[in-house]
Amino acid sequence: xxxxxxxxxxxxxxxxxxxxxxxxxxxxxxxxxxxxxxxxxxxxxxxxxxxxxxxxxxxxxxxxxxxxxxxxxxxxxxxxxxxxxxxxxxxxxxxxxxxxxxxxxxxxxxxxxxxxxxxxxxxxxxxxxxxxxxxxxxxxxxxxxxxxxxxxxxxxxxxxxxxxxxxxxxxxxxxxxxxxxxxxxxxxxxxxxxxxxxxxxxxxxxxxxxxxxxxxxxxxxxxxxxxx
Amino acid sequence: xxxxxxxxxxxxxxxxxxxxxxxxxxxxxxxxxxxxxxxxxxxxxxxxxxxxxxxxxxxxxxxxxxxxxxxxxxxxxxxxxxxxxxxxxxxxxxxxxxxxxxxxxxxxxxxxxxxxxxxxxxxxxxxxxxxxxxxxxxxxxxxxxxxxxxxxxxxxxxxxxxxxxxxxxxxxxxxxxxxxxxxxxxxxxxxxxxxxxxxxxxxxxxxxxxxxxxxxxxxxxxxxxxxxxxxx
Amino acid sequence: xxxxxxxxxxxxxxxxxxxxxxxxxxxxxxxxxxxxxxxxxxxxx
Numbered sequence: 171x172x173x174x175x176x177x178x179x180x181x182x183x184x185x186x187x188x189x190x191x192x193x194x195x196x197x198x199x200x201x202x203x204x205x206x207x208x209x210x211x212x213x214x215x216x217x218x219x220x221x222x223x224x225x226x227x228x229x230x231x232x233x234x235x236x237x238x239x240x241x242x243x244x245x246x247x248x249x250x251x252x253x254x255x256x257x258x259x260x261x262x263x264x265x266x267x268x269x270x271x272x273x274x275x276x277x278x279x280x281x282x283x284x285x286x287x288x289x290x291x292x293x294x295x296x297x298x299x300x301x302x303x304x305x306x307x308x309x310x311x312x313x314x315x316x317x318x319x320x321x322x323x324x325x326x327x328x329x330x331x332x333x334x335x336x337x338x339x340x341x342x343x344x345x346x347x348x349x350x351x352x353x354x355x356x357x358x359x360x361x362x363x364x365x366x367x368x369x370x371x372x373x374x375x376x377x378x379x380x381x382x383x384x385x386x387x388x389x390x391x392x393x394x395x396x397x398x
Numbered sequence: 399x400x401x402x403x404x405x406x407x408x409x410x411x412x413x414x415x416x417x418x419x420x421x422x423x424x425x426x427x428x429x430x431x432x433x434x435x436x437x438x439x440x441x442x443x444x445x446x447x448x449x450x451x452x453x454x455x456x457x458x459x460x461x462x463x464x465x466x467x468x469x470x471x472x473x474x475x476x477x478x479x480x481x482x483x484x485x486x487x488x489x490x491x492x493x494x495x496x497x498x499x500x501x502x503x504x505x506x507x508x509x510x511x512x513x514x515x516x517x518x519x520x521x522x523x524x525x526x527x528x529x530x531x532x533x534x535x536x537x538x539x540x541x542x543x544x545x546x547x548x549x550x551x552x553x554x555x556x557x558x559x560x561x562x563x564x565x566x567x568x569x570x571x572x573x574x575x576x577x578x579x580x581x582x583x584x585x586x587x588x589x590x591x592x593x594x595x596x597x598x599x600x601x602x603x604x605x606x607x608x609x610x611x612x613x614x615x616x617x618x619x620x621x622x623x624x625x626x627x628x629x630x
Numbered sequence: 631x632x633x634x635x636x637x638x639x640x641x642x643x644x645x646x647x648x649x650x651x652x653x654x655x656x657x658x659x660x661x662x663x664x665x666x667x668x669x670x671x672x673x674x675x
Contacts, residue, residue, distance in 0.1 A: 300571070305557075
């Protein structure tokens with residue numbers, strides 16, 4: 171007999187957090203950056219969060235596509251779960267970024283292409299959740315359209331540092347990391363991505379349970395009616 | 399096939415504009431509220447009269463007023479379809495759904511442009527800016543910016559047709575999506591309003607950016623309108 | 631240094647908080663589901 175779902179999820183969550191803890195140790199052991207010093211360490215959590223924000227938006231758009239054009243209920247659930255994770259990791263990007271910027275640029279926020287486009291992508295994910303919740307009868311299709319429009323913003327976030335004159339570090343910075351930093355960075359990225367997948371599957375299980383509950387409630391009502 | 403699409407598009411747009419031409423309800427309320435938005439900004443910013451910032455402020459007010467009143471136009475043009483369930487008749491008619499989208503888009507676009515002309519004049523008076531220094535570029539940026547806004551707006555406004563909290567939601571959903579277009583439009587406008595600007599290179603850059611976003615938004619709108627509005 | 635601590639602290643807290651909320655929700659839904667299944671079982675003759 172397989173272990174109950176909640177136990178398996180607990181184990182998966184614990185594994186992901188252990189990996190994250192390991193990444194933290196590696197980050198602590200990594201040498202400080204020459205010009206910025208300790209503040210540069212924010213980078214190890216900031217970049218994976220940003221990557222997950224983009225991944226969430228992309229997966230949400232993919233799920234929405236499957237829902238809109240194929241009527242896939244699973245696609246709809248994936249889109250919702252991914253959008254929620256997008257809001258979570260977007261928040262992490264938007265908090266860790268300014269904390270780094272305060273030390274590096276002297277100001278928490280600059281109106282600059284990458285910051286603006288990331289903020290917008292996050293706002294669209296929030297809008298997705300709002301639409302899901304309060305959008306009325308067409309809420310799910312409306313939200314799906316929103317996710318697809320939001321997908322347009324993903325390349326804008328990624329390429330913004332190249333298209334516009336920008337003070338945000340370039341994407342190529344990753345390949346110029348020192349040997350001690352590279353390992354910590356990739357480990358952190360792997361831990362974050364693993365955590366993302368675990369969270370997505372937990373969130374999907376919750377959504378599925380919700381759908382099943384609705385089904386069973388109808389069934390129960392029918393059974394009670396038949397009896398009486 | 400394309401001729402048919404065009405004919406249907408013009409039919410839908412013509413219907414909306416004819417209704418509007420009779421009552422002028424949307425046009426007048428929009429123009430009035432746009433004027434109020436400009437006035438509110440002019441009162442709120444009256445003390446911040448740094449002449450160097452003038453063009454930026456004027457461009458910002460112009461586009462803020464456009465966006466805020468554009469939401470009104472979107473609401474009203476599609477509300478007409480809700481009355482007497484006209485939308486059902488429209489969707490049941492043999493008109494292709496993308497033609498309904500394109501028709502609505504043209505109607506909203508023209509209404510907003512008409513109001514923008516008044517807003518531009520008002521901004522030039524209240525913010526004493528060289529608004530008509532580059533009339534060709536101004537017309538182009540107004541058209542491209544409005545097109546991008548209307549292209550997304552029609553999709554969401556139509557999808558929210560039966561929702562109770564529609565007025566509150568429309569802005570909340572629409573603004574994050576159209577802000578890139580708004581940003582490009584107001585940057586371009588600020589540059590062409592500025593008599594001290596060294597050249598119009600930024601204007602060209604932002605116009606190209608606007609054009610690209612418009613193409614993407616309209617393509618998405620044509621593609622998504624049917625499944626979003628007509629599903630189940 | 632404070633900034634690093636703040637950034638890491640915030641992200642840990644946010645992720646933990648989310649895991650906690652989703653976990654609790656899943657447990658609640660699972661309980662509700664079990665309850666419904668039992669009730670349906672009882673309805674059957």
